[in-house]
Amino acid sequence: MRKVILWLSLVLGLIFTGLAVAQPTQAATVxxxxxxxKDKGTLVMGTSPDYPPYEFLVNRGGKDRVVGMDVDxxxxxxxxxxxxxxxxxxxxxxxxxxxETHKVDxxxxxxxxxxxxxxxxxxxxxYYRGGQSIVVNKTDAKLYKDKNSFANKTVGxxxxxxxxxxxxxxxxNSTVKGLDKxxxxxxxxxxxxxxxxxxxxxxxxxxxENDKGLAMVNGKFHLGDGENNTAIGFRKGSxxxxxxxxxxxxxxxxxxxxxxxxxxxxxxxxxxTKNTSMWHYAGYFGKGVEYTLIITVISxxxxxxxxxxxxxxxxxxxxxxxxxxxxxIEFVRGTPLxxxxxxxxxxxxxxxxxxxxxxxxxxxxxxxxxYVAEIIRGGIxxxxxxxxxxxxxxxxxxxxxxxxxxxxxxxxxxxxALGNEFVSLIKESSIVSIIGVTDLIYQxxxxxxxxxxxxxPIVVAMILYFIMTFSLSKVLNHFxxxxxxx
Numbered sequence: 001m002r003k004v005i006l007w008l009s010l011v012l013g014l015i016f017t018g019l020a021v022a023q024p025t026q027a028a029t030v031x032x033x034x035x036x037x038k039d040k041g042t043l044v045m046g047t048s049p050d051y052p053p054y055e056f057l058v059n060r061g062g063k064d065r066v067v068g069m070d071v072d073x074x075x076x077x078x079x080x081x082x083x084x085x086x087x088x089x090x091x092x093x094x095x096x097x098x099x100e101t102h103k104v105d106x107x108x109x110x111x112x113x114x115x116x117x118x119x120x121x122x123x124x125x126x127y128y129r130g131g132q133s134i135v136v137n138k139t140d141a142k143l144y145k146d147k148n149s150f151a152n153k154t155v156g157x158x159x160x161x162x163x164x165x166x167x168x169x170x171x172x173n174s175t176v177k178g179l180d181k182x183x184x185x186x187x188x189x190x191x192x193x194x195x196x197x198x199x200x201x202x203x204x205x206x207x208x209e210n211d212k213g214l215a216m217v218n219g220k221f222h223l224g225d226g227e228n229n230t231a232i233g234f235r236k237g238s239x240x241x242x243x244x245x246x247x248x249x250x251x252x253x254x255x256x257x258x259x260x261x262x263x264x265x266x267x268x269x270x271x272x273t274k275n276t277s278m279w280h281y282a283g284y285f286g287k288g289v290e291y292t293l294i295i296t297v298i299s300x301x302x303x304x305x306x307x308x309x310x311x312x313x314x315x316x317x318x319x320x321x322x323x324x325x326x327x328x329i330e331f332v333r334g335t336p337l338x339x340x341x342x343x344x345x346x347x348x349x350x351x352x353x354x355x356x357x358x359x360x361x362x363x364x365x366x367x368x369x370x371y372v373a374e375i376i377r378g379g380i381x382x383x384x385x386x387x388x389x390x391x392x393x394x395x396x397x398x399x400x401x402x403x404x405x406x407x408x409x410x411x412x413x414x415x416x417a418l419g420n421e422f423v424s425l426i427k428e429s430s431i432v433s434i435i436g437v438t439d440l441i442y443q444x445x446x447x448x449x450x451x452x453x454x455x456x457p458i459v460v461a462m463i464l465y466f467i468m469t470f471s472l473s474k475v476l477n478h479f480x481x482x483x484x485x486x
Contacts, residue, residue, distance in 0.1 A: 015345035028471035033238035035107055043083045044073045046104030050182045050449045052206040053265035054110040054230075057446045058082040059281055061311040064226065064438075064446050067268045068110040069261040071220040073232075076257070077106075077248045082303035088356075090436040093160035093179040094342070096121060099235055101346045102353075106245070114227060122242050124232040125249045128258050131228065131281075132166060133204035133481050134217045137189060141215035147171050149217075152360075156185040156194035163198035165219050180434070182207075183443050186214075200230075202262065206269060206280050210452045237334060276451035288443030289464055295429045296362055296441065300422055302365035307372025314377055325373070338431050340367055345435045360432030362440075364425065371421055379414030380406060419476035436477060440464060 037043050047070060049055045055068040078085035088104050095107045099121065113123035121142050134155070136144055144150065151172040157164040159178035167176040177194050179185050186207060187195045198219060199207075208216045221227075230250070234242050252258060256405075278285075311326030332340070345359035353363070383406050391401040431444035440461055447457040 004316070006092070007484045031237055031239050033235065033241035034107075034244050035240070037081060037083055037241060042084050042086045042105070043074070043078045043081060044086045044088055044104045044238065045071075046072075046088050046090065046095045046098045046107045046285055047109040048095065048181075049089050050205050050445060051092075051110050051138075052199075052269055052449070053107070053202050053262055056265075056269070057450050058268050058271060059284070059416060059450055064284060064443075068071060068265045069258060070110065072261040072264060073248075073252060074106075074108050075260075077232075077245050078253065080248045081244065088436055091434045092358075093180060094346075094434060097161075097342070097346050099233060101349045102235070103473040104351060105234070105241070110203070110230055111233050112227055112229060113231040113233075114162055114165075114224075117233070121231045122234040122236055122238050124234070125246050125253075126229040126244055127249050127252055128230040129228060130230065131197060131201040131222065131366065132221045133201045133221045134198050134219045135186070135189065135204050135215055136196045136212050136215055137192075137206055138215040139183060140195070141217070147219040148220075149196045150174055151195055154193070156188050158182060158185065158199070162227050163200070166219075166223075166227070167198050170221055181448075183445055183448035183454060186211075186452075187448075189214075190454060207452065210269060214251050216308060224433045229272065250466075257433065261322035263486050276453060278447070278456060281450070281457075283439065284443040285446050285460060285464060286352065287438055288461075291357070291437060291439045291442075292426065292429055292469070295357075295364060295432060295437070296422075296426050298361050299364040299368055299425055299429065302361075303368030303372050303421075303425070307368035308376055309367060310373035311376035311380070314373065315380065329373050332367055333374075336453050337363070337367050337428060338434065341431055341435060356432075356435045360437045364429050364432065366423055368430075375414055375417045376410075378417070379410040380403070382413045383409045415476070415480050419473070419480070422476065423472055426468050426472065427465060 001189045007035075035398040045102050047055045047066065048096040049057050049066045051068075054066055055066060055135060057064045059065075066089065071087070074085055074087070088098070090098060092109060095104070095109055095111075099103045099107050102196055106123075107131070111117075113126070114122075117123070134144070134147065147166075147170055151174060153171075154172060154175040154177055155167050156177045157167050159180055164176060166319050167174060177185075177188065179188065182199065182203070184199075185194070185199075186195045189197050191211065196217070199214075204216045208214045232245060234245075310325045310328055313321050314329060316322050333418070341360060341363040344363040345354060345356060348354060349359070379484070387409065388401055394396075396404065428439040430439060433439055433445070436442070438446075444457050447460075448454055451457070
């Protein structure tokens with residue numbers, strides 16, 4: 001046990017030491033943020049496209065496209081800088097992490113420049129000023145007048161947003177439920193899990209206009225510095241880039257371009273709601289299934305290879321090899337897959353710029369390997385020791401005994417549990433959507449945002465997951481039956 005603790009401490013120490021070394025102090029950092037963008041020829045924008053009219057997805061020819069006021073602003077900035085705009089999509093509460101770890105150059109996602117955020121983020125000048133509203137079910141609209149009407153009730157807000165903080169601080173005795181996506185919050189509202197959803201006025205208006213079952217209440221929140229404004233976020237110390245972007249922001253505000261951008265966003269929203277059938281969004285779901293299967297198949301392959309290796313390491317008699325195997329398995333099984341995905345994408349991303357899909361596959365493969373290792377180890381240990389003794393007494397070598405006697409018997413015991421791991425992997429791979437991988441769960445959210453429908457896209461995704469898992473189960477059961485007859 002002491003050896004396991006020692007190795008776990010060593011692994012953790014190396015991780016955190018590496019991260020600390022990778023982040024230079026701000027005082028020693030030279031500001032070349034603007035030059036970096038110009039040198040690479042791209043300006044990477046991080047956003048969470050579930051917040052119309054700021055940023056949302058539209059269906060064009062079966063393909064999703066991010067549009068909205070914030071996207072138009074980003075396009076103008078990129079044009080003024082003479083670089084190409086690249087949009088990276090992820091959950092809202094991952095945006096500032098992506099900014100810090102150089103995954104994106106700027107964050108434009110309806111973000112308010114609050115004093116707390118300014119401590120770790122540089123902001124541009126304000127490009128839009130709006131109010132804060134509360135969306136309710138239309139049947140309950142008469143019950144609420146402002147924020148005070150929600151005292152002792154449950155309200156929803158996007159995790160990590162200023163709306164979440166406003167609900168916590170200014171609605172007495174309320175319970176604030178935080179979710180990553182606005183679509184999930186609207187679904188929670190309609191299913192009476194929350195009595196209201198706090199969001200910015202333009203976004204609230206967008207949902208109300210496109211859903212006859214919703215209504216909007218003026219929150220009448222007491223708004224402090226930055227809480228009523230929207231700006232662009234940059235890494236701390238990016239003064240040269242911020243100053244250059246502010247020139248574009250000055251033009252946007254002086255020419256009142258946000259009015260035109262909002263009008264354009266409104267036209268896109270009308271296009272989305274013309275055809276909200278799930279068949280119209282078949283391409284979204286098809287792409288989601290494709291990516292889900294890609295992640296699963298590759299992760300299964302590497303999970304088996306690494307799992308076998310770590311199982312043999314844990315069974316090894318060499319104390320060092322055994323300790324390393326135990327440390328890896330226990331560490332991976334003792335941490336959530338979500339954290340592992342974020343660590344690979346953002347943490348290792350400090351050293352190597354790993355694409356989101358690759359990071360997702362690596363994290364899922366490493367996670368699966370730990371569980372596969374225990375399945376294999378348990379199967380090998382389940383073979384009676386007498387089988388090994390009999391084989392050795394007949395003159396078989398240690399390797400021959402394992403490959404010809406022990407492993408074939410162990411495989412029959414391993415297969416059912418291994419099959420369950422493969423089936424689970426199809427479902428567990430959905431966690432990669434938090435870093436913007438367009439798997440089935442990500443596409444489900446995209447369809448919800450585009451159609452303003454909460455339940456029907458979930459039903460479609462459930463059916464697709466069932467088809468994939470049921471088909472795989474049938475294949476695995478076929479091989480299991482063959483093994484029993486051999």
